[in-house]
Amino acid sequence: MTALGELRALGTGQRRHAIDSDTRDNRAAAGFLAPWLIGLLLITIGPMIASLYLAFTDYNLLENPRFIGTDNITQMLSDERLASSLGVTFTYVLVSLPIQLAVALALAVVLDRGLRGLAFYRSALYLPSLLGSSVAIAVLWRLVFGKEGLFNAFLGIFGIEGPSWVASPDTALGTIMALNVWTFGAPMVIFLAGLRQIPRQYYEASATDGAGKWRQFRSITLPLLSPIIFFNLVLGVIGSFQSFTQAFIVSGGTGGPADSTLFFSLYLYQEAFASFRMGYASALAWLLLLIIGASTAIMFWTSKWWVFYNE
Missing domain, CATH: 1.10.3720.10 (MetI-like)
Structure with missing residues (x-):
């Protein structure tokens, strides 16, 4: 084989090696992305499509959805x-x-x-x-601003009787x-x-x-x-x-x-x-x-x- 043929063979081998390396990298990337893509389809896109369909139905969770067209949108207006x-x-x-x-x-x-x-x-x-x-802070907030809560206790220092602020x-x-x-x-x-x-x-x-x-x-x-x-x-x-x-x-x-x-x-x-x-x-x-x-x-x-x- 001539020197030119050897160079061509070497170049072909390098290109093949580079293509194989890129293929392995792409497969590895697809493997790492697969859980995210599956989650996107099953947890986000899938429920969104189902929700869009249900928006045009009468569905009570117990019976099969019944298509009603734009009745839900019409009801929103009133x-x-x-x-x-x-x-x-x-x-x-x-x-x-x-x-x-x-x-x-x-x-x-x-x-x-x-x-x-x-x-x-x-x-x-x-x-x-x-x-x-959190739920705990929301519960605490309701107690703080209740009739007997801390906020009214603070107002009581100044002789102010506060109402139940949340009621x-x-x-x-x-x-x-x-x-x-x-x-x-x-x-x-x-x-x-x-x-x-x-x-x-x-x-x-x-x-x-x-x-x-x-x-x-x-x-x-x-x-x-x-x-x-x-x-x-x-x-x-x-x-x-x-x-x-x-x-x-x-x-x-x-x-x-x-x-x-x-x-x-x-x-x-x-x-x-x-x-x-x-x-x-x-x-x-x-x-x-x-x-x-x-x-x-x-x-x-x-x-x-x-x-x-x-x-």
Whole structure:
């Protein structure tokens, strides 16, 4: 064999070896991805397709689904409790979420000043976020704001006799909002990480020009932190629309008093597992998906006017 033939044979062997190596890598990657793909199909995509079908049926979990077309959608238009749950949910999102983010940002700014024992304060303030969505904390919250709860005991020091805050239609939703604000730890930690990425020379240069703390906050901190604010806002909106545990425990699963804590997710639960109207509940679930999707799309669309990326 000539030298040229040997080189060609060597090149062919190397290409074959490279192809075999790529094939083995692809098989290994497919093997590692297989559990995730199976879970995606069986746990996410499969139930979503089934839910979409059930949204156009009358299904009570005991009999076979009966196709009814768009009757469930038509019923939504005249469902007064659905309208009430939407009002409660939007009020909760629009009021409690901005307050929560404001508190989280304020505490992050304070912690960013280099307090001694920062790790302890960061862990202590993050703890409510780990506990806030649990059943135990929701039960405790109901006791705190009950007629004989700790909050009224505190007011009693000043001679004020408070009502049962969770039993009044005027204040029940406010107690759940307070619980949501109390779980500011997760966005606070994210804000703190974002603040640590802002170059200090910006503040030094602005201080040299005579800018005060408030001006620095408005002109430097907020613009450079806007991507983090946007991130927390999107996650907060998605999570707030799906809030369930707090309302379920505080209201005893009824959404009361007078439907004042009837969150959308709680109403969906009642229709599915109390009234056994799984078809209508599936339609409600898709409505919730559309609401969250539309809200997220609006936030992304408006972000071009207030979110600034430091390139």
